[in-house]
Amino acid sequence: MCPPNSDSCGCGSARMPRVVIAKVGLDGHDRGARLVANTLRESGMAVVYTGLRRTIDQVVDAVVAHRADYVGLSLLAGDHMVQVPKVIAALRQRGAARTRVVVGGIIAKQQVPELMAQGVRQVFLPGTPLAAVQQFIHDDFQRHPIEESSP
Numbered sequence: 001m002c003p004p005n006s007d008s009c010g011c012g013s014a015r016m017p018r019v020v021i022a023k024v025g026l027d028g029h030d031r032g033a034r035l036v037a038n039t040l041r042e043s044g045m046a047v048v049y050t051g052l053r054r055t056i057d058q059v060v061d062a063v064v065a066h067r068a069d070y071v072g073l074s075l076l077a078g079d080h081m082v083q084v085p086k087v088i089a090a091l092r093q094r095g096a097a098r099t100r101v102v103v104g105g106i107i108a109k110q111q112v113p114e115l116m117a118q119g120v121r122q123v124f125l126p127g128t129p130l131a132a133v134q135q136f137i138h139d140d141f142q143r144h145p146i147e148e149s150s151p
Protein backbone atom coordinates (compact mmCIF):
# COMPACT_ATOMS: atom_id res chain seq x y z
CA MET A 1 0.00 0.00 0.00
CA CYS A 2 1.34 3.46 -0.88
CA PRO A 3 1.96 6.02 1.84
CA PRO A 4 -0.17 9.15 1.37
CA ASN A 5 1.01 12.02 -0.85
CA SER A 6 4.09 10.36 -2.32
CA ASP A 7 5.04 10.65 -5.99
CA SER A 8 6.21 7.07 -5.84
CA CYS A 9 5.52 4.70 -3.00
CA GLY A 10 8.69 2.71 -3.40
CA CYS A 11 6.80 -0.40 -4.50
CA GLY A 12 8.39 -0.40 -7.94
CA SER A 13 6.16 2.09 -9.76
CA ALA A 14 7.97 5.07 -11.25
CA ARG A 15 5.08 7.34 -10.27
CA MET A 16 1.57 7.33 -8.82
CA PRO A 17 -1.35 7.01 -11.24
CA ARG A 18 -3.45 10.00 -12.29
CA VAL A 19 -7.18 9.38 -12.11
CA VAL A 20 -10.35 11.15 -13.28
CA ILE A 21 -13.56 10.12 -11.52
CA ALA A 22 -16.56 11.03 -13.63
CA LYS A 23 -20.35 11.15 -13.68
CA VAL A 24 -21.93 11.18 -17.13
CA GLY A 25 -25.56 11.70 -18.03
CA LEU A 26 -28.43 12.65 -15.73
CA ASP A 27 -27.49 10.33 -12.84
CA GLY A 28 -27.61 12.34 -9.60
CA HIS A 29 -26.06 9.72 -7.28
CA ASP A 30 -22.65 10.99 -6.23
CA ARG A 31 -21.84 9.33 -2.90
CA GLY A 32 -19.90 6.41 -4.38
CA ALA A 33 -17.98 8.65 -6.80
CA ARG A 34 -16.97 11.06 -4.04
CA LEU A 35 -15.94 8.26 -1.68
CA VAL A 36 -13.85 6.56 -4.34
CA ALA A 37 -12.25 9.88 -5.35
CA ASN A 38 -11.37 10.71 -1.72
CA THR A 39 -9.98 7.24 -1.05
CA LEU A 40 -7.71 7.33 -4.10
CA ARG A 41 -6.62 10.90 -3.33
CA GLU A 42 -5.76 10.00 0.27
CA SER A 43 -3.61 7.13 -0.99
CA GLY A 44 -1.47 9.68 -2.86
CA MET A 45 -2.94 9.42 -6.36
CA ALA A 46 -3.62 12.63 -8.30
CA VAL A 47 -7.42 12.64 -8.58
CA VAL A 48 -9.87 14.93 -10.35
CA TYR A 49 -13.61 14.55 -9.74
CA THR A 50 -15.69 16.00 -12.58
CA GLY A 51 -18.87 16.62 -10.59
CA LEU A 52 -22.37 15.56 -11.59
CA ARG A 53 -24.09 15.48 -14.99
CA ARG A 54 -21.13 15.86 -17.31
CA THR A 55 -21.22 15.22 -21.02
CA ILE A 56 -18.91 12.63 -22.51
CA ASP A 57 -16.94 15.45 -24.17
CA GLN A 58 -16.45 17.16 -20.81
CA VAL A 59 -15.21 13.91 -19.28
CA VAL A 60 -12.76 13.32 -22.12
CA ASP A 61 -11.62 16.96 -21.85
CA ALA A 62 -10.76 16.29 -18.18
CA VAL A 63 -8.96 13.06 -19.09
CA VAL A 64 -6.87 14.80 -21.74
CA ALA A 65 -6.10 17.86 -19.57
CA HIS A 66 -5.10 15.67 -16.62
CA ARG A 67 -3.28 13.10 -18.79
CA ALA A 68 -5.19 10.54 -16.78
CA ASP A 69 -4.02 6.95 -16.56
CA TYR A 70 -7.48 5.86 -15.39
CA VAL A 71 -10.96 7.23 -15.81
CA GLY A 72 -13.44 5.88 -13.27
CA LEU A 73 -17.09 6.07 -14.28
CA SER A 74 -19.72 5.91 -11.56
CA LEU A 75 -23.04 4.79 -13.02
CA LEU A 76 -26.17 4.20 -10.94
CA ALA A 77 -28.92 5.20 -13.38
CA GLY A 78 -29.09 2.03 -15.47
CA ASP A 79 -27.52 3.64 -18.56
CA HIS A 80 -24.07 2.04 -18.25
CA MET A 81 -24.41 -0.20 -21.34
CA VAL A 82 -24.98 2.97 -23.39
CA GLN A 83 -22.59 5.41 -21.73
CA VAL A 84 -19.55 3.14 -21.27
CA PRO A 85 -19.06 2.25 -24.99
CA LYS A 86 -19.54 5.93 -25.88
CA VAL A 87 -16.84 7.00 -23.43
CA ILE A 88 -14.45 4.32 -24.73
CA ALA A 89 -15.08 5.41 -28.34
CA ALA A 90 -14.61 9.09 -27.43
CA LEU A 91 -11.31 8.34 -25.68
CA ARG A 92 -10.05 6.57 -28.80
CA GLN A 93 -11.23 9.39 -31.06
CA ARG A 94 -9.46 11.99 -28.95
CA GLY A 95 -6.16 10.06 -28.84
CA ALA A 96 -6.57 9.02 -25.21
CA ALA A 97 -6.73 5.25 -25.74
CA ARG A 98 -3.93 4.84 -23.19
CA THR A 99 -6.39 5.82 -20.44
CA ARG A 100 -7.84 2.75 -18.74
CA VAL A 101 -11.54 2.70 -17.95
CA VAL A 102 -12.86 1.36 -14.65
CA VAL A 103 -16.55 1.36 -13.80
CA GLY A 104 -18.61 1.16 -10.61
CA GLY A 105 -22.24 1.40 -9.54
CA ILE A 106 -25.53 -0.42 -9.98
CA ILE A 107 -24.54 -2.98 -12.58
CA ALA A 108 -25.92 -6.49 -12.99
CA LYS A 109 -23.29 -9.22 -12.55
CA GLN A 110 -24.31 -10.70 -15.92
CA GLN A 111 -23.33 -7.44 -17.67
CA VAL A 112 -19.77 -7.45 -16.30
CA PRO A 113 -18.29 -9.78 -18.99
CA GLU A 114 -19.78 -7.63 -21.77
CA LEU A 115 -18.34 -4.45 -20.26
CA MET A 116 -14.94 -6.12 -19.90
CA ALA A 117 -15.11 -7.29 -23.53
CA GLN A 118 -15.72 -3.69 -24.59
CA GLY A 119 -12.44 -2.69 -23.00
CA VAL A 120 -13.30 -1.91 -19.37
CA ARG A 121 -10.37 -2.76 -17.09
CA GLN A 122 -12.47 -3.63 -14.02
CA VAL A 123 -16.06 -3.34 -12.76
CA PHE A 124 -16.81 -2.64 -9.08
CA LEU A 125 -20.26 -3.53 -7.78
CA PRO A 126 -22.03 -2.05 -4.72
CA GLY A 127 -20.49 -3.18 -1.45
CA THR A 128 -16.94 -3.27 -2.84
CA PRO A 129 -14.61 -2.13 -0.04
CA LEU A 130 -13.03 1.21 -0.96
CA ALA A 131 -9.61 -0.24 -0.12
CA ALA A 132 -10.16 -2.90 -2.81
CA VAL A 133 -10.67 -0.19 -5.44
CA GLN A 134 -7.47 1.56 -4.37
CA GLN A 135 -5.57 -1.74 -4.28
CA PHE A 136 -6.75 -2.71 -7.76
CA ILE A 137 -5.59 0.53 -9.38
CA HIS A 138 -2.33 0.53 -7.46
CA ASP A 139 -1.52 -3.08 -8.39
CA ASP A 140 -2.69 -2.77 -11.99
CA PHE A 141 -0.54 0.34 -12.53
CA GLN A 142 2.45 -1.28 -10.88
CA ARG A 143 2.15 -4.47 -12.96
CA HIS A 144 1.35 -2.66 -16.21
CA PRO A 145 2.81 0.86 -16.00
CA ILE A 146 1.84 3.44 -18.60
CA GLU A 147 4.76 5.29 -20.17
CA GLU A 148 4.39 9.09 -20.14
CA SER A 149 5.07 9.03 -23.89
CA SER A 150 2.25 6.55 -24.71
CA PRO A 151 -0.36 7.95 -27.12
Ligand code: B12
Pocket residue numbers: 021026027028029030031032033035036071072073074075076077078102103104105106124125126127128129130133
Ligand atom coordinates in the same frame (compact mmCIF):
# COMPACT_ATOMS: atom_id res chain seq x y z
C1 B12 B 1 -28.77 7.25 -1.73
C2 B12 B 1 -29.64 6.94 -2.95
C3 B12 B 1 -30.24 8.04 -3.57
C4 B12 B 1 -29.99 9.49 -3.15
C5 B12 B 1 -28.66 9.93 -3.83
C6 B12 B 1 -27.89 10.90 -2.96
C7 B12 B 1 -26.52 11.17 -3.57
N1 B12 B 1 -26.15 12.43 -3.52
O1 B12 B 1 -25.83 10.28 -4.05
C8 B12 B 1 -31.24 10.20 -3.75
C9 B12 B 1 -32.35 10.21 -2.70
C10 B12 B 1 -31.04 11.61 -4.26
C11 B12 B 1 -31.66 9.22 -4.85
C12 B12 B 1 -32.46 9.55 -5.89
C13 B12 B 1 -32.88 8.66 -6.88
N2 B12 B 1 -32.65 7.33 -6.91
CO1 B12 B 1 -31.43 6.43 -5.69
N3 B12 B 1 -30.53 5.35 -4.48
C14 B12 B 1 -29.82 5.62 -3.42
C15 B12 B 1 -29.37 4.29 -2.76
C16 B12 B 1 -30.32 3.99 -1.62
C17 B12 B 1 -27.94 4.26 -2.24
C18 B12 B 1 -26.86 4.73 -3.22
C19 B12 B 1 -25.61 5.05 -2.45
O2 B12 B 1 -25.32 6.21 -2.16
N4 B12 B 1 -24.90 4.00 -2.06
C20 B12 B 1 -23.66 4.18 -1.28
C21 B12 B 1 -22.46 4.29 -2.25
C22 B12 B 1 -21.17 4.41 -1.46
O3 B12 B 1 -22.43 3.11 -3.01
P1 B12 B 1 -22.28 3.07 -4.58
O4 B12 B 1 -22.60 4.36 -5.21
O5 B12 B 1 -22.94 1.86 -5.09
O6 B12 B 1 -20.67 2.93 -4.76
C23 B12 B 1 -19.97 1.76 -4.47
C24 B12 B 1 -19.83 0.81 -5.68
O7 B12 B 1 -20.94 0.82 -6.53
C25 B12 B 1 -18.56 1.27 -6.32
N5 B12 B 1 -18.59 2.46 -7.18
C26 B12 B 1 -19.55 3.38 -7.44
N6 B12 B 1 -19.11 4.29 -8.28
C27 B12 B 1 -17.83 3.99 -8.58
C28 B12 B 1 -16.91 4.60 -9.42
C29 B12 B 1 -15.67 4.04 -9.57
C30 B12 B 1 -14.66 4.71 -10.44
C31 B12 B 1 -15.34 2.87 -8.88
C32 B12 B 1 -13.99 2.28 -9.07
C33 B12 B 1 -16.24 2.25 -8.03
C34 B12 B 1 -17.48 2.81 -7.89
O8 B12 B 1 -17.76 1.59 -5.20
C35 B12 B 1 -18.56 2.14 -4.15
C36 B12 B 1 -18.05 1.54 -2.87
O9 B12 B 1 -18.46 0.22 -2.75
C37 B12 B 1 -29.52 3.29 -3.97
C38 B12 B 1 -29.83 1.85 -3.59
C39 B12 B 1 -28.59 1.08 -3.31
N7 B12 B 1 -28.71 0.21 -2.34
O10 B12 B 1 -27.57 1.24 -3.97
C40 B12 B 1 -30.67 3.93 -4.74
C41 B12 B 1 -30.76 3.71 -6.24
C42 B12 B 1 -29.38 3.86 -6.87
N8 B12 B 1 -31.62 4.83 -6.67
C43 B12 B 1 -32.43 4.50 -7.61
C44 B12 B 1 -33.37 5.36 -8.19
C45 B12 B 1 -34.36 4.74 -9.17
C46 B12 B 1 -33.42 6.72 -7.86
C47 B12 B 1 -34.38 7.78 -8.43
C48 B12 B 1 -34.64 7.68 -9.93
C49 B12 B 1 -35.69 7.67 -7.61
C50 B12 B 1 -36.79 8.61 -8.06
N9 B12 B 1 -37.80 8.03 -8.71
O11 B12 B 1 -36.71 9.79 -7.84
C51 B12 B 1 -33.69 9.10 -8.05
C52 B12 B 1 -32.77 9.58 -9.17
C53 B12 B 1 -32.09 10.87 -8.83
C54 B12 B 1 -31.14 11.30 -9.92
N10 B12 B 1 -31.23 12.54 -10.33
O12 B12 B 1 -30.33 10.54 -10.40
C55 B12 B 1 -32.25 3.05 -8.04
C56 B12 B 1 -31.50 2.92 -9.36
C57 B12 B 1 -32.07 1.78 -10.19
C58 B12 B 1 -31.25 1.41 -11.41
N11 B12 B 1 -30.12 1.96 -11.69
O13 B12 B 1 -31.67 0.53 -12.12
C59 B12 B 1 -31.55 2.45 -6.78
C60 B12 B 1 -30.63 1.25 -7.09
C61 B12 B 1 -32.66 2.06 -5.78
C62 B12 B 1 -33.45 0.86 -6.27
N12 B12 B 1 -33.19 -0.31 -5.73
O14 B12 B 1 -34.28 0.96 -7.11
N13 B12 B 1 -31.11 7.98 -4.62
